[in-house]
Amino acid sequence: MSQARHTRAESPETRADVGAATRADLIAAGRRLFGQRGYDGASIRAITREAGTNLGAVTYHFGSKRGLYAAVLEQGLRPIAARVDAAVRSEGTSLDRMLRVVEAYFEHFEEHPDLPHLLLQEVAAGKQPPDVVLEIIRGVKEAIAGLQVEGIADGSVRAGHPVLTALSVVSQPIYLALVAPLLRTVGPVDLAHPAMRRLALEHTLAFVRAGLTPARNEIHR
Amino acid sequence: MSQARHTRAESPETRADVGAATRADLIAAGRRLFGQRGYDGASIRAITREAGTNLGAVTYHFGSKRGLYAAVLEQGLRPIAARVDAAVRSEGTSLDRMLRVVEAYFEHFEEHPDLPHLLLQEVAAGKQPPDVVLEIIRGVKEAIAGLQVEGIADGSVRAGHPVLTALSVVSQPIYLALVAPLLRTVGPVDLAHPAMRRLALEHTLAFVRAGLTPARNEIHR
DNA sequence: GCCTGACTCATACGTTCGTATGAATAGCCT
DNA sequence: AGGCTATTCATACGAACGTATGAGTCAGGC
Known part of the structure; x- marks a missing residue:
């Protein structure tokens, strides 16, 4: 379920690729959870857990929860x-x-x-x-x-x-x-x-x- | 705005009438706020304030926030x-x-x-x-x-x-x-x-x- | 006239939330 | 090799939330 990040890497990744992949995982997880539970119902904690990353990742990559939502949309x-x-x-x-x-x-x-x-x-x-x-x-x-x-x-x-x-x-x-x-x-x-x-x-x-x-x-x- | 409860009483109210009126005020306020801000966006505190009553009123009259929402709907x-x-x-x-x-x-x-x-x-x-x-x-x-x-x-x-x-x-x-x-x-x-x-x-x-x-x-x- | 029960109110509790912070990690470049 | 920078991570903070609790208030029935 939340293994996207682990199965993704095949070829050697640059450092920037890792960041981009995390971004993509967050968007995918956000899409799933926002869609299922609604914006308020999907907490950053649940989304980052689903994406297999850390609580701070959303703030880092999107600035805020709303920023992630905009990207998902x-x-x-x-x-x-x-x-x-x-x-x-x-x-x-x-x-x-x-x-x-x-x-x-x-x-x-x-x-x-x-x-x-x-x-x-x-x-x-x-x-x-x-x-x-x-x-x-x-x-x-x-x-x-x-x-x-x-x-x-x-x-x-x-x-x-x-x-x-x-x-x-x-x-x-x-x-x-x-x-x-x-x-x-x-x-x-x-x-x-x-x-x-x-x-x-x-x-x-x-x-x-x-x-x-x-x-x-x-x-x- | 939130004066509904104060302008309502004209004839002498029985004790039960007061309760029914509070109920009605809560539904009206809930309808307004749920509609404007969404379910999660409308807090019990905001609703009871708008209805001119107390924080505990929702629990008392409807059991829970969700109970009020059902009544509003x-x-x-x-x-x-x-x-x-x-x-x-x-x-x-x-x-x-x-x-x-x-x-x-x-x-x-x-x-x-x-x-x-x-x-x-x-x-x-x-x-x-x-x-x-x-x-x-x-x-x-x-x-x-x-x-x-x-x-x-x-x-x-x-x-x-x-x-x-x-x-x-x-x-x-x-x-x-x-x-x-x-x-x-x-x-x-x-x-x-x-x-x-x-x-x-x-x-x-x-x-x-x-x-x-x-x-x-x-x-x- | 007082007791009862419905109702109101103030306050406290525990949880969860979004965000901030600073340390740790690791690829990249010279 | 070693600092630079992008990214990850653990943790902390303050705020807001829904609900629970117990005291206070007052009309109605006996």
């Missing part, structure tokens, strides 16, 4: 932004690409189910995310909103407020991932089951497609 | 459940009533903007909500899912998984309220502004309506 969000960007720049109508954005979220959350928890726990607790995170979110928002504007022009997407539309779209995979643990007992729907995941993806794509498609009388005008 | 969620129920039982097609559910959420969140934060902060932090809360959520879920099943029968709603559909619908107002503070800096979209609220409601209704309406070739079959 940034490292978790960048790949999503990249995936969204790839989907936006892909081939097809705006609607097609919008659905690919949804798929990108789905796939990413399948690999990292705790990501929505990681970000939204602080938002829900009334705190402002770190600036780096806001910048990433802004980028994603603009990419999706741009896609919608494009879609209105080429007729594949219904007219509407770009930011609100972007929100409606991304809220689907995000909210689903967020309440997945609740769904198991309330649904009961187990999103950990592959067949259920596939069904959920298909449902979401269908819902978003329907939500974005122009009404019959809007198409030609 | 229950009191916050029951009115929503009632509103949803009223919308479900109202007149019109299933689709109409579904949209009324969305409106109910919107209106309720306008009065209590911190409600989504209150519930989801704990979900996001990986904790299971109290049983009372799960029961309420279950009821709402069943009401909405039932509406969808009805809608498939009367042809006003597209076929699909009832629970996932219910989730897609409620995620719209909930997620919007959840990220509203973020939206102000990222959007920039200020949902506190009445005109923006109206626009957001109209957008959401249109999106959900489109998402639920059967495709052209599904209507007659």
